[in-house]
Amino acid sequence: MSKVQYRLNTKSLAVERVKRSVWDKVKAILRYAIAGMLFSVIVLFIGFTFFESPKERMLRREIDQFRVQYDLLNDRINVLxxxxxxxxxxxxxxxxxxxxxxxxxxxxxxxxxxxxxxxxxxxxxxxxxxxxxxxxxxxxxxxxxxxxxxxxxxxxxxxxNKADMLASIPAIIPISRGTDRLISGYGMRMHPIYKTMRMHTGVDFTAPTGTPIYATGNGVVIRAERNNYGYGRMVVIDHGYGYTSLYAHMHEINVRRGQRVNRGEVIGKVGNTGTSTAPHLHYEIHRNERSVNPVHYFYNDLTPEEFEIIIERASRVNQSLS
Ligand SMILES: [Zn+2]
Known part of the structure; x- marks a missing residue:
């Protein structure tokens, strides 16, 4: 740019040195600068579009690696x-x-x-x-x-709490010689007084008035009622773990409400109170407020053979005393 320029003066036929103004110089610089910038932009555009920088390549590989790791992670999550x-x-x-x-x-x-x-x-x-x-x-x-x-x-x-639970859940027959005395099983049957088909929500054991009745599991007496209708004199024991047991038509009650009782403890005597046609014990077990078949809870004091006999007997007998 600092090159000195000359031109021929056609009139004087002399070669004269060309004098350039400052503006000319500035314009020349700008031209170069703009051309340079344009060229750079084009080169950079092409470069960024079609080629990746080493840094980009590194990042891309890293992302690929992450993706592979995520897939592996998901496989391990599946296993877990x-x-x-x-x-x-x-x-x-x-x-x-x-x-x-x-x-x-x-x-x-x-x-x-x-x-x-x-x-x-x-x-x-x-x-x-x-x-x-x-x-x-x-x-x-x-x-x-x-x-x-x-x-x-x-x-x-x-x-x-298992030991406590095993001692609490009703697991024995509530009167002695119960296997022989079971006379009515659990389920639908003809009611002896109302003479209609009714659900029998417990089992009946026949026994002479005064025969002792045993608590079938540890628990707390929550009802000890002396009615002359329905279940007559009856006791309800709360055994915890969702279980209660009910003893009805009793002649005598030997426990009071709130009393703690242990399995095998005498809680009263067999009787004929309430809607009952002869002395017997009506016995129920409730689990989570629904009656269940008590026969399945007589396993504690029976041999497997005796247990089978009573289950078979309970499905057969139907001599209802209510
Ligand atoms: Zn009954």
Whole structure:
């Protein structure tokens, strides 16, 4: 640019030195600068579009690596989920069954998250779906584990209390020589007084007035009533663990409300009070406020053979005394 320029003066035929103004110089500089910039922009555009920088290449490889790791992570989450599934199955169908606890409902176990999208902050990127799904599965596993560990706490408590539970749940026949004395089983039958088909919610044992009646499990007397209708004089014992037992048509009551009783303790005598046609004991067991067949709870003082005999007998006898 600092090159000196000359031109021929056609009039004087002399060669003269060309004088350039400052503005000319500025324009020349600008031209160069603009051309240079344009060229750079084009080169950079082509470069960025068609070639990646070493840094970009590194980042891309890193992202690919992340994606592979996420896939591996999801595989491992699948394995964990299936192990947890197995633990839940065993919990519901073995451990909780042993202690007669209800299984945990599936929706509670699945711990589904509804409503608000708690993974919204992860949205808007190329791999958002992969990341938010993975997060969701991890969160779900975490809460399922929490529910499972709670359940094991319960099972543990039940195991610790098992001796007490076994002593409390009704498990004997409430009068002696009960196998011979069982005269009416549990289920639908003709009512001896009303002469209609009715549900018999307990079992009947015939026995002479004054025969001792035993508490069938440890518990607390919650009712000791002296009526002359319906069940007549009756006692109800709360055994805990969802169980109560009921003894009706008694001649005499030897316990009072609030009293603690142990299995085998005499609570009263067989009688003929209330709607009853002859001296007998009407005996019921309730579990979670619903009557169950007491025959299935006579296992404690019977040999397996005797137990089978009484179950068979209970399904056959139907000599109702109410
Ligand atoms: Zn009855």
């Amino acid at each position: 989920a299936s192990v947890l599934d197995d633990i839940q199955e065993r919990d519901d169908h073995i451990y909780r069954v042993i202690f007669e606890a209800d299984p945990i409902p599936r929706p509670v176990r699945d711990a589904a998250f509804g409503g608000v999208d708690r993974y919204a902050h992860l949205a808007g990127y190329q791999n958002s779906k992969l990341i938010s799904e993975t997060m969701q599965r991890v969160d779900q596993l975490a809460s399922q584990l929490y529910i499972q560990s709670k359940s094991y706490d319960e099972v543990f408590d039940m195991a610790v």
